[in-house]
Amino acid sequence: MSEIILCNRTYSASVFKNECGIGIELASSLTCANPDMIIANTPYLLKNGNSAVCKASLAKLSNPSITKNLTSLALSFGGDNLISLSSISSQLQEYNVGLMGASTSVYANRMGGFVGSVKNYQSALIEYSQVAKSKSPLKVAAKQKAKMAFDKMQNSFKHEVKVVTSQVKSSRGTPLTNFDRGANIAKSSRNMAKLDIMTPVQADKIVKFTKYAKVLGNGLTIIDFGSRVGNIQNSYKAGGNWEREMFIESSSFAASAATGIGVVNVGAGALTFLMVATPIGWIGLIVGGLVVAGAAATASIGMNNIIKDNAGNTYDALIKSL
Amino acid sequence: MNTITMLVGVMIAASMVSGVLYVAFGQITVRKLRKNPKTKGLLGVEYASGWDIINVAQAFSLPRSWTRKIEKSKFSFFYANATVLYENTTKFDQVLGFVFYWVLTTTGLSGALLVLLNYIGIFSE
Numbered sequence: 001m002s003e004i005i006l007c008n009r010t011y012s013a014s015v016f017k018n019e020c021g022i023g024i025e026l027a028s029s030l031t032c033a034n035p036d037m038i039i040a041n042t043p044y045l046l047k048n049g050n051s052a053v054c055k056a057s058l059a060k061l062s063n064p065s066i067t068k069n070l071t072s073l074a075l076s077f078g079g080d081n082l083i084s085l086s087s088i089s090s091q092l093q094e095y096n097v098g099l100m101g102a103s104t105s106v107y108a109n110r111m112g113g114f115v116g117s118v119k120n121y122q123s124a125l126i127e128y129s130q131v132a133k134s135k136s137p138l139k140v141a142a143k144q145k146a147k148m149a150f151d152k153m154q155n156s157f158k159h160e161v162k163v164v165t166s167q168v169k170s171s172r173g174t175p176l177t178n179f180d181r182g183a184n185i186a187k188s189s190r191n192m193a194k195l196d197i198m199t200p201v202q203a204d205k206i207v208k209f210t211k212y213a214k215v216l217g218n219g220l221t222i223i224d225f226g227s228r229v230g231n232i233q234n235s236y237k238a239g240g241n242w243e244r245e246m247f248i249e250s251s252s253f254a255a256s257a258a259t260g261i262g263v264v265n266v267g268a269g270a271l272t273f274l275m276v277a278t279p280i281g282w283i284g285l286i287v288g289g290l291v292v293a294g295a296a297a298t299a300s301i302g303m304n305n306i307i308k309d310n311a312g313n314t315y316d317a318l319i320k321s322l
Numbered sequence: 323m324n325t326i327t328m329l330v331g332v333m334i335a336a337s338m339v340s341g342v343l344y345v346a347f348g349q350i351t352v353r354k355l356r357k358n359p360k361t362k363g364l365l366g367v368e369y370a371s372g373w374d375i376i377n378v379a380q381a382f383s384l385p386r387s388w389t390r391k392i393e394k395s396k397f398s399f400f401y402a403n404a405t406v407l408y409e410n411t412t413k414f415d416q417v418l419g420f421v422f423y424w425v426l427t428t429t430g431l432s433g434a435l436l437v438l439l440n441y442i443g444i445f446s447e
Contacts, residue, residue, distance in 0.1 A: 254337040255433060262430015272397050302437035310330040317327060
C-alpha cells in the first residue's frame, strides 16, 4: 500500500511535525527524496512503503497538470471518498449513454442522486468542520445535520454505497459507511489529506477523475461523467492510437443509442396496445413506462459494453483488410 | 475474424447509417413540419428532444389501418397524426421516413437481440 499525503499550504519541517505528527524525513516527493519542507499541492509518499509500485503511483499523481485539482478534491471529499468516487466514476464512464438518452433517464437520475447525496453529506461535514473549529454552540446542530445527510445517503443508496466501498480496504472503514469516521476527519484539520492507494490502477482512476471533476471553491464540485470526448483526448495526449479510440467511442455511442431507441419504440407500442385492449389504466402506463425505460437502459448499456469490448478488434480487422 | 467481431462491425455500420438518416430526415422533413402551423402540434410526445423525428417517421411506416386506429384511440397524443402528415408532405418525405424508421428499428432491435445472445453466452468460446 502506498500512503500519499497532500497539503494545500507549504509547511516547514518543524511546523509539519507539530501539525501532522509525522517527521518530514519520512516523506519523499517525486523530484526530491529528502525534502526540507513540504510544498503545497505536491504529493508526498510516506516512506514506510517505498517499493516500485508506490513509486509508480506517486509518479502518476505527480503530473503537474493535476496536482492542484487533486489536492483540492482530496481535501473537499476526503482521501477515502476520493478513491471511492474515482472508482465509481470510472464505472459510470461505461454507463454514460444512460446520462444522455431519455430511455435511460431513470438510471441517470439514480446515479445523479447518489453522487448528489454524497456531495450533500460532504458539504454538511465541511460545515461541521468549520463550526467545530470555532467552538461555537452550533457544533451539535451541525453534527446532527451531517448525521442526517449521512443517514439519507445510507437509506436511499444502500446498494450503491456497498458497491463503491467494497473496493476500499481501509481497516477503519470509510466515511461513506461509518459516520464517526467522517465526523472525525471533518473535525481534524483539513489542510492535509491522505490517500491510501492499493494499486497503480487506483492511481490511474484518480488521475482520470481529477480531469473530469472541477472544484469550484467551497466544496462545490462538478463531475462530468459523460466524457466520451475525454477518453479520446486522453488517448491523443498520451500519444495513443486515438483514431482507434474515436472509432470505439463514436460507434458505441451510436449503436447503444439506436438500441435504446428501438426498445423504447417497441415498448411504447406494446404499452399502447395494452392500454387500448385491457382496462389497466394510467397506473399501468406509469409502471409499464418504468419497465420500458429499465429495459431500454439495460439493453443500451449492454450494447455499449459489447461495442466497447469488441469495436477495437473490429477496427483492427477493418484496417488490416483495407 | 470471429463472429462477435463481425456482428459488431455490422451493428456499427447499421447504426451509422441510421444516424445519418436520422439527421437527414430531421433536417429535410421534420424541420419543415415543425414550422408549419398545421402540423406543429401534431408531432406526438417527445420522450427526449428530437424524438418527434422518430414519431413522424413512425407515422409513415406503420400500416395505414393501424395509424387510423391509433388516431381514434385516447392515446393519439403519443403519436404523430398520420392523416395530417400525409397531407402536408411529399412522396419523397414519406419514403425517406419509411426507410429511416425501419433501418433504425431493425438496428435497435437486433442490438437488443445481440445483447441478449451475448448475455446468455452464445459468443463465448
